[in-house]
Amino acid sequence: MSTAVAQSSCDPAGMGQPEAPGLGSGAPGLGPQGVPDLGSGCPERPQRLVAVPGCDPSRVNDLLVLRPSEWYCCRGSTAELHPLDRSSNDHVVFFHGDIQNLQGEMSLHPEGAKWLTWSLERVVLTLGRRFPGRTVWVVRASSMYLHMFSSYQNFVEGDLFGAPEHRPYAPGAGAFQHLRGLLSHGMQRAGLPHPLPPPGGASAVPPGFSLTLVGFSKGCVVLNQMVYEMAGARADPRMAPFVESVSDIFWLDGGHPGGGGTWVTDRAALRELASSGVALHAHVTPYEVRDPMRAWVGREHDAFVKTLVELGARLTQRVHFEDEPPSIENHFRVIQEF
Numbered sequence: 001m002s003t004a005v006a007q008s009s010c011d012p013a014g015m016g017q018p019e020a021p022g023l024g025s026g027a028p029g030l031g032p033q034g035v036p037d038l039g040s041g042c043p044e045r046p047q048r049l050v051a052v053p054g055c056d057p058s059r060v061n062d063l064l065v066l067r068p069s070e071w072y073c074c075r076g077s078t079a080e081l082h083p084l085d086r087s088s089n090d091h092v093v094f095f096h097g098d099i100q101n102l103q104g105e106m107s108l109h110p111e112g113a114k115w116l117t118w119s120l121e122r123v124v125l126t127l128g129r130r131f132p133g134r135t136v137w138v139v140r141a142s143s144m145y146l147h148m149f150s151s152y153q154n155f156v157e158g159d160l161f162g163a164p165e166h167r168p169y170a171p172g173a174g175a176f177q178h179l180r181g182l183l184s185h186g187m188q189r190a191g192l193p194h195p196l197p198p199p200g201g202a203s204a205v206p207p208g209f210s211l212t213l214v215g216f217s218k219g220c221v222v223l224n225q226m227v228y229e230m231a232g233a234r235a236d237p238r239m240a241p242f243v244e245s246v247s248d249i250f251w252l253d254g255g256h257p258g259g260g261g262t263w264v265t266d267r268a269a270l271r272e273l274a275s276s277g278v279a280l281h282a283h284v285t286p287y288e289v290r291d292p293m294r295a296w297v298g299r300e301h302d303a304f305v306k307t308l309v310e311l312g313a314r315l316t317q318r319v320h321f322e323d324e325p326p327s328i329e330n331h332f333r334v335i336q337e338f
Contacts, residue, residue, distance in 0.1 A: 045066075046064045046065065046066045046121055046124045046125070046138075047064070047065050047066075047067075047190060048062065048063070048064055048102075049062065049063040049064075049065060049186055049189050049190060050062055052182055052185050052186050052189065053181060053182075053185055054154055054177070054178035054179070054180075054181035054182045054185075054199075055172065055173065055177040055178045055180070055181040055199050056173075056178075056181075059142075059154040059178060060142070060154075061139050061140055061141075061142050061154060061182060062140035063137055063138065063139060063140065063182065063186045064120055064121065064124050064137065064138040064140070065135065065136070065137050065186060065190050065192075066124045066125065066127070066128050066135070066136040066137075067135055067190075067192075068088070068128070068132065068133045068134055068135060088133055088134065088208070089193075089194050089206055089207070089208040089209045089210070090131075090133065090134040090135070090208075090209075090210045090212070091134060091135045091136075091137060091183070091209070091210070091211050091212070092127060092131045092134050092135070092136045092137065092211075092212045092213075092214060093137045093138075093139060093179065093183070093211065093212070093213050093214065094123065094124070094127055094136065094137065094138045094139070094214045094215075094216070094219070095139050095141075095152065095213075095214070095215045095216065095218075095219025095220070095222045095223070096120060096123065096138065096139075096140070096141065096150070096216055096217075096218075096219050097150065097216050097217030097218045097219055097255075098148065098149055098150045098162070098217065098218050099111075099112065099115045099118065099332075100115070100118055100119060100120055100123065100150075100216075101119065101120060101140070102119060102120055102121065102140070103116055103119040103120075103121050103122075106119055115332070117332075118332045118335065120138050120140060123138060123335060124136055124138045126335060126336055127214070130338075131212065134212070135192065137183070137186065139179075139182065139222075141162075141218075142154045145160045145161060145162070149161045149162045149218075149257065150162055150218050150219075152164075152218075152219070152221055152222050154178050155174075155175040155178050155179070155221075155222045155225055156174075156175055156221055156222060156224075156225035158221070159258075161256075161257045161258075162218055162221070162256055162257065163256050163257050163258030163261075164221040164224065164225065164256065164258070164261065166224060166225055166228045166261065167225075167228065168228055168229060168231070168232055169228075169229035169230075169231065169232025169233045169236070169239075170232070171232075171236055171238075171239075174225070174229050174233075175222055175225040175226045175229055176226055176229055176233045176239055176242065176243060177199070177239065179222075180196065180199065180239070180242050181198075181199045183196050184196040184197065184198050184199060185198070194206040194207070194208075194209070196209070196242075203237060203238040203239070203240075203241055203242075204241050205241045205242055205245050209245050210245055210246075210247045211242075211245045211246045211247065212246075212247055212248040212249075212250070213226070213246060213248070213249045213250070214249075214250040214252065215250070215251055215252060215254065216252040216253065216334070216335055217252070217253055217254065217255050217256075217288075217331070218255065218256050219252075220251050220252070220254030220255070220256075220262075221254075221256055223249055223251060223254075224254075224261070224263070224264050226249075227264045227269050227270070227272075227273050228264070228266070228269050230243065230269070230272045230273055230276060231268075231269070231272040234272070234276065243276075244276075246276075246278050247278065247279060248278065248279045248280075248281065249278055249279075249280055249281065250281040250283065250338060251263075251280075251281065251282045251283065251284075252283050252284075252334050252335060252338055253283065253284050253285050253287065253288045253289075253331055253334050254284075254288065254297075254301075255288045255294075255297060259296070260296050260300070261300075262288075262296070262297045262300050262301075263297070263300035263301050263303070263304040264304060265300055265303045265304060265307065267307055270304070270307045270308055270311060270313075271311055273308070273313065274308055274311035274312055274313035275311075277314065278314070279314045279316075280308060280313055280314060280315045280316070281315075281316050281317070281338070282301070282304065282305060282315065282316075282317040282318075283317070283318050283320060283334055283337075283338040284301060284317075284318075284319055284320070284334075285319065285320050285321050285322075285326070285330050285331055285333075285334055286319070286321065286322060286324070286325075286326040286330075287326040287327060287328060287330060287331040288301075288331065289301050289319070290326060291326065305317050318338075320333070320334050320337050320338070321333070321334075
């Protein structure tokens, strides 16, 4: 995302401290723009897991995890509750953009305070409504440059501003390997049933395990890295079961400060993605794809969509708010609208 504002992903006061327990209880409500309001409470609250290791003990990320509850199975305006399948092992993982952080961190900086509606705690509740009955994870970026630019260097190499340098799959490293380690350690630490085996253990995934990946803005660099890794990861018998558990991938208005590579256009990489059978979803707004100062973003998005269609991928795509002027407000709103 090219509109970075103040954030501090590395929380000196929080990293290494005990995990935060649930943050409250009560009946859920909606805040500005229909985003769940933390102040009104809900039956299940996000739990923060601090400094969770991935594929390497030295590579850690904070996680927020939201367990499913009856509230997230509400249907329609009557808010009728539907029972959950407690044996479900379906998970959603979200990678955020530059502005977003924990509420406490965002509120410390004037620029971040303007966007508290889209803090990580509120977004995880929004995703709980969007994906009822699933366990939702938010991966907090591991570092921040100048308190402005989020970095996912545990998943993909990049510069100080978070512009990525994509590379092919390497056993024992990379985005898929790190995510598998994060989820394995995170599920164990959160006490979830049927956790993934630890890194280096069994290659199989638990029965019924499925994974939906969602990237917003800068967070899409992680999804793109996985596309470049997919051929090698699918060919690795220790990683293939995890990769094959991915059912859906959502790109939400991808963007980063680099001068290209916002969307994957490499035909060989996209052919592998199309052949995987994963359901692909590209949701964009004029803020990213119709910015004349970054015209390559729109061209790359068009090439991404066109190539995947030609290759027979399971693809849905939509331009949101296309009749409205480009705005960062609508850029964020795609999280709510997709």
